Amino acid sequence: MSARPAPSIVTLPSEPDAPTASILRGSDEQPYLRWTGPAEWLDGVREAFAPPGHPCLPSAIDTPDETSLDLKLPSPNAQPFDAWAWRNLPDHTAVDALLNLTRAIQQLHHRGWTLRGLRTGDLLLDASRGTLLIAAAPRLAPMPRTPDNETVWRDIRVFAELTYENFLGHEYPGGHHLVTLLQDRNALRDVGLTHPALPQLLAGCVTPYGDLAYRHTDELIGGLTHLRTELTRPLQLEVASRSTQGNYLFRQNNQDSCGHILLDTVCDSQTHRIGFFCVADGIGGIQDGAAASTAAVRAACAAFMRAWEHAPPRDILHAPTELARAIARVTSQHLALYGEFSPDQNRGGTTFTGLVIAGDHAGLCHVGDSRAWLLRDQHLIPLSEDHTLANIFKKLDHAPSPAERDASHRTIARFLSTGTELDDARIDTFRNDLPDLLNQPDLHAHGLRLRDGDLLILTTDGAHGELSDKDLHSLALTHYDAPHALCDAIVNNALSRVGKDNSTAMAIRLSRRPPA
Amino acid sequence: MTRPKSNTSPPLNVAGKRTSSPFDLDLLRGWSEDRDPALASPHALSALATLHQLDANHTPIASYPIFGPAILLGRFHSQHSPVDLLLDNLQDHQTYRLGSPHAHLELLPTGQWVVQALAPQTPTRLNGEPIDTLAMAREVRAGDRLTLGVTTFDFEPHDITLDDHQRQLDRLLDSCDPPALFLMRSGAPSGPYHPLDPRRPLTLGRSYPPAGTLPNSQHWPSRPDHFWDLSGLPDVERKFVAFQHARLIFKDQRWHIEPLSTRQRTYVNRIPINVPTVLEPGDELGLGSALFHLQLPTTRARPRRNITPPRPIDWSEGRPPAEDPER
Numbered sequence: 001m002s003a004r005p006a007p008s009i010v011t012l013p014s015e016p017d018a019p020t021a022s023i024l025r026g027s028d029e030q031p032y033l034r035w036t037g038p039a040e041w042l043d044g045v046r047e048a049f050a051p052p053g054h055p056c057l058p059s060a061i062d063t064p065d066e067t068s069l070d071l072k073l074p075s076p077n078a079q080p081f082d083a084w085a086w087r088n089l090p091d092h093t094a095v096d097a098l099l100n101l102t103r104a105i106q107q108l109h110h111r112g113w114t115l116r117g118l119r120t121g122d123l124l125l126d127a128s129r130g131t132l133l134i135a136a137a138p139r140l141a142p143m144p145r146t147p148d149n150e151t152v153w154r155d156i157r158v159f160a161e162l163t164y165e166n167f168l169g170h171e172y173p174g175g176h177h178l179v180t181l182l183q184d185r186n187a188l189r190d191v192g193l194t195h196p197a198l199p200q201l202l203a204g205c206v207t208p209y210g211d212l213a214y215r216h217t218d219e220l221i222g223g224l225t226h227l228r229t230e231l232t233r234p235l236q237l238e239v240a241s242r243s244t245q246g247n248y249l250f251r252q253n254n255q256d257s258c259g260h261i262l263l264d265t266v267c268d269s270q271t272h273r274i275g276f277f278c279v280a281d282g283i284g285g286i287q288d289g290a291a292a293s294t295a296a297v298r299a300a301c302a303a304f305m306r307a308w309e310h311a312p313p314r315d316i317l318h319a320p321t322e323l324a325r326a327i328a329r330v331t332s333q334h335l336a337l338y339g340e341f342s343p344d345q346n347r348g349g350t351t352f353t354g355l356v357i358a359g360d361h362a363g364l365c366h367v368g369d370s371r372a373w374l375l376r377d378q379h380l381i382p383l384s385e386d387h388t389l390a391n392i393f394k395k396l397d398h399a400p401s402p403a404e405r406d407a408s409h410r411t412i413a414r415f416l417s418t419g420t421e422l423d424d425a426r427i428d429t430f431r432n433d434l435p436d437l438l439n440q441p442d443l444h445a446h447g448l449r450l451r452d453g454d455l456l457i458l459t460t461d462g463a464h465g466e467l468s469d470k471d472l473h474s475l476a477l478t479h480y481d482a483p484h485a486l487c488d489a490i491v492n493n494a495l496s497r498v499g500k501d502n503s504t505a506m507a508i509r510l511s512r513r514p515p516a
Numbered sequence: 517m518t519r520p521k522s523n524t525s526p527p528l529n530v531a532g533k534r535t536s537s538p539f540d541l542d543l544l545r546g547w548s549e550d551r552d553p554a555l556a557s558p559h560a561l562s563a564l565a566t567l568h569q570l571d572a573n574h575t576p577i578a579s580y581p582i583f584g585p586a587i588l589l590g591r592f593h594s595q596h597s598p599v600d601l602l603l604d605n606l607q608d609h610q611t612y613r614l615g616s617p618h619a620h621l622e623l624l625p626t627g628q629w630v631v632q633a634l635a636p637q638t639p640t641r642l643n644g645e646p647i648d649t650l651a652m653a654r655e656v657r658a659g660d661r662l663t664l665g666v667t668t669f670d671f672e673p674h675d676i677t678l679d680d681h682q683r684q685l686d687r688l689l690d691s692c693d694p695p696a697l698f699l700m701r702s703g704a705p706s707g708p709y710h711p712l713d714p715r716r717p718l719t720l721g722r723s724y725p726p727a728g729t730l731p732n733s734q735h736w737p738s739r740p741d742h743f744w745d746l747s748g749l750p751d752v753e754r755k756f757v758a759f760q761h762a763r764l765i766f767k768d769q770r771w772h773i774e775p776l777s778t779r780q781r782t783y784v785n786r787i788p789i790n791v792p793t794v795l796e797p798g799d800e801l802g803l804g805s806a807l808f809h810l811q812l813p814t815t816r817a818r819p820r821r822n823i824t825p826p827r828p829i830d831w832s833e834g835r836p837p838a839e840d841p842e843r
Contacts, residue, residue, distance in 0.1 A: 341733065
């Protein structure tokens, strides 16, 4: 360290003759912590705060002299705890911060140290990232061999104050008053302590005595997790679809099929919104195309239901794209089986574009020239790449003749066939440039992260073939919050142009309702 | 299904990219597939050479080992004959410019590798220089760049002589009691085989659900007793294998093959067949793109050393071959 005294930013409140903590500005303009106190206390700090520690704990880096110790601040933007900023933090951010803080305290306990009382003045708050840090530990002491009721309580009693202030938005009345409040249901109602899982958490932290008191940080984590679950607002899905035979003279039936399944479950307080949506455009003879697309939609929906029944929800939530691909594979095999054993009615094939929405993520499987779109921030983004001869020509830099060009848009390079099962490598997912376009690098691994206000659209070529991308964009913008009107508009457009193909559109509008 | 115990390493994916799905496909299907992992296990022989697929920046992205001294390579198309080496890790536009078959690679007794272009409508280049279709075979050396259509491969021969290869092959074929049917991959029997019993016909196919499992499937045939389930083959090999593909029958002191599927083709020595056909020792059976070698006790038969590449049909004139007075 240089001899020049480092400029101090702030000194945290402390008691007379107790160790002090202050934030200083380092030579690289980065703030760091300096704790000053007796040598034996500093020895304990060095052990308890040795790196690598929890991200909510500072880590010891340097000893400038015998009575002080420098520690690295995990978050440079953290400010001394400010009750006003804390009260205005959104509930779910605050609970996440408390969960992280609990894990930090738990780490100290596991290392054999106790804070012997944590106060709001010992904390730093980074309101922008929603994190709470421990910035002072003036009473740090070894964990007694047989901890009594109060040992853990001293470190976690501050959670009652923090939770109370954040949820109710006014000053904490003090532990004694809160205990009285908690024992009277009418008082709870009058104060407004009615949030589910909140009174239970307060009761666990407020006093070290009684059956409800938390004896271990694990119990506090349990209480906070319940509170977090109650705060989770799943995405709401509004779905509409429309499919028509069309009005072209020689189009005798509707070879398009589409289907969706929406499952809402609340099990163990966990709300799961999982949905499967697909469109299929049959090809082949008049009856064969319709039979193939129908079989594909029915088999895919059945496979989705079996996955929902058998697979752990965690797998579906974490790998929606893998589920969508698995559904496409099973569907493809289903068609091949019927093609071989019941060949009379099953000779065609079908395109297949399927979307799995699980929680906040979406997965896609895609074969053929139907399309999936995303309307986000007023931009219409195609999620899938058409498997057509025209696209192959484009990649080959081949300029097709006019006749070739016409046919190449209609010729599809991949489809689910009743003749041959499709291999895994030829079932496509999201376009390759999508992670950059949507600024989500883990898109291929975890699926597309959905946001409030997203609109997903699935169309067959009879619908998007009659519309330029620009027209579809403006239709989607016009009807962005009315999926039924959007599907009608897309299909009616094809009808008004007397399009030659069947047209199908499906729209899924996602919204997150504000907390009640 | 039996196979020699020489190879115990875990199955390798040629592309080696995609991780396995967390979803059990059997659960999603509602019926289970009997996938024998041995069918996807690595080749029992040592590779004679390797083709490394290069991307646009000349970085190797996939490799295709070659196990036979004379192979056809390209893509499978059911109207043409099966190929030994399926180049499957390609993108759609690359496959579009790949012939079926595209080229013939051969290791001569002198130790030289030669290549012959077979695809009339799509180019083959050796180190950037075009090779005429069906012209004289050209020598390929280590490090040569072979361009098939629009995909470039780096050729790497391995340090193994034809005699060594033959000894390995003999050992593998002698490890079973003939008659037996060996699975072939990349030009040579790869290890897995199924013994043949003259008293019981053997049906080749893939797992399918019992009648009544799926809607309107009451009339579906039940699974034959003596059945070689090929579901365990890698995706690219099994996709052209029908659920009931063909039956091997011993009749009048000779083995016959009877095609059962109208959708997927059966080939004998790369010629498609439609009726029960008598088999010779050492014949090569093709079930879609999967090839098999028939090992019979009568002679010390070996896989055919030379394949006569089929005469390519050039459709570019827009004229069917029947109208061509030359043919």
